[in-house]
Amino acid sequence: MSTKSILTKSSMTFLEQYLNNASPTGYESEGQKIWMEYLKPYVDTFITDTYGNAVGVINPDAPYKVLIEGHSDEISWYVNYITEDGLIYVIRNGGSDHQIAPSKRVNIHTKKGIVKGVFGWPAIHTRGRGKEEAATQFNIFIDCGCSNKEEVEKLGIHVGCVITYPDEFMVLNENKLVCRAIDNRMGGFMIAEVARLLKEHKKKLPFGLYVVNAVQEEIGLRGAEMITQTIKPNVAIVTDVCHDTTTPMIDKKIEGDLKIGRGPVIAYAPAVQNKLRDLIVDTAEEKKIPFQRHATSRATGTDTDAYAYSNGGVASALISLPLRYMHTTVEMVHKEDVENVIRLIYETLLKIENNEDFSYFK
Secondary structure, rough: OOOOOOOHHHHHHHHHHHHHHHOOOOOOHHHHHHHHHHHHOOOEEEEOOOOHHHHHHHEEEEEOOOEEEEEOOEEEEEEEEEEEEEEEEEEEOOOOHHHHHOOOOEEEEEEEEEEEEEEEOOOHOOOOOOOOOOOOOOEEEEEEEOOOOHHHHHOOOOOOOOEEEOOOOOOOOEEEEEEOOHHHHHHHHHHHHHHHHHOOOOOOOOOOOEEEEOOOOOHOHHHHHHHHHHHHHHEEEEEEEEOOOOOOOHHHHHHHOOOOOOOOEEEEEEOOOOOHHHHHHHHHHOOOOEOOOOEEOOOOOHHHHHOOOOOOOEEEEEEEEEEEEEOOOOOEEEHHHHHHHHHHHHHHHHHHOOOOOOOOOO
C-alpha cells in the first residue's frame, strides 16, 4: 500500500460527524446508525443485537472468522439527585473525570430533547478562606438555569437522564485531531476505513471478516462479552487507545514510554496471543510501518481481554492508538498514527491464512 495519505475527504467528513454525535454508554444507537450508514457500501451484511453492538460482515459464509474491533461508547454522567433549589448532582457512567467538570457546558438528554446546562463552581473570590475544597464526584453539580426542582422536571429532566459534553472536533497544527470521545470512536472509524480499503482495492479475503463496533466497553467490556458469543471468532484484532506518556505529570517508569506521532502501539500481555502479535510485528517491519511496544501487565483493560478468554480461547491481539488527555474533552491523537493503525490492520489481514483446522495460531 502507498505511504501517501489514505484518508479521503469523505472519510474526514464521516469522522467529524461521528465524533460530534453523542454516544454515551448504554445509548449508542444514534452513533451506530451513522457508523453503519458509512460502512454499508463496504460490507455484505450486518449483525446487530439487543444492546446495540453493530457488526459489518464481509464474506459471511466462510467458516473461518476474523474479527476487527473498536468500541463506540463514550463516558458520561447520570442525573442522580435534584435539589429543591433546582441543582443537579450526578454519578458516573463510565470513567468520567470529575476534575475537568467545573465550568464545563453539558447536554442533558431527555425525551423532550437536549436540555443545556453547566457544571457550576464557586467563584475564586469565595474559596480563599482557609483550605480550598477540591472538585470531587460528590460535590460537582449542574445548573440548568432553574429556580427549583419543579422547573427542572418541567424541562423533562429526571433521575437517570444521561449527560454528555458538547465539545466538538477540531484540528490543531494540521495533523493533531482533537475531540471528546476519540476513546474510542476513533477505533470504529479506523476499522471502517480498513473495510473501505479492502473494497476499493478489490481484496478477496479467504475468511469471513467481522467489523465490530462494540458497545459498553467503558463500564467493563460488556458489549464485547456479548458479541463474541454471537460471532464465535477464531481471531480477534482489537484497536483502542493508550496513553501518550510524554506530557507532564506522567511517570514513564510506570506507564511506559509512548508518544503520539511515533506509530501504533502493539501490546504485550497474557491476553495477547503470541503468534498473532508476532505476525502483526512482522507485518509492521516488512511494510515499514512505524510502531511502539507496550507491556500491559495482567490485563490490557480493553475488549481484547473479553475476546481472548471467550469461547474456549480466541487468538487475540491489541493495536492501540497513542492519545493525550484520555477521558477529557480534548483527547488528542496524531493523524499519521490513525493512518498507520489502519495500514497495520489492513496489511495484517492480508497475511492471515485461512486454516480450516484453525492451526495457524496454535
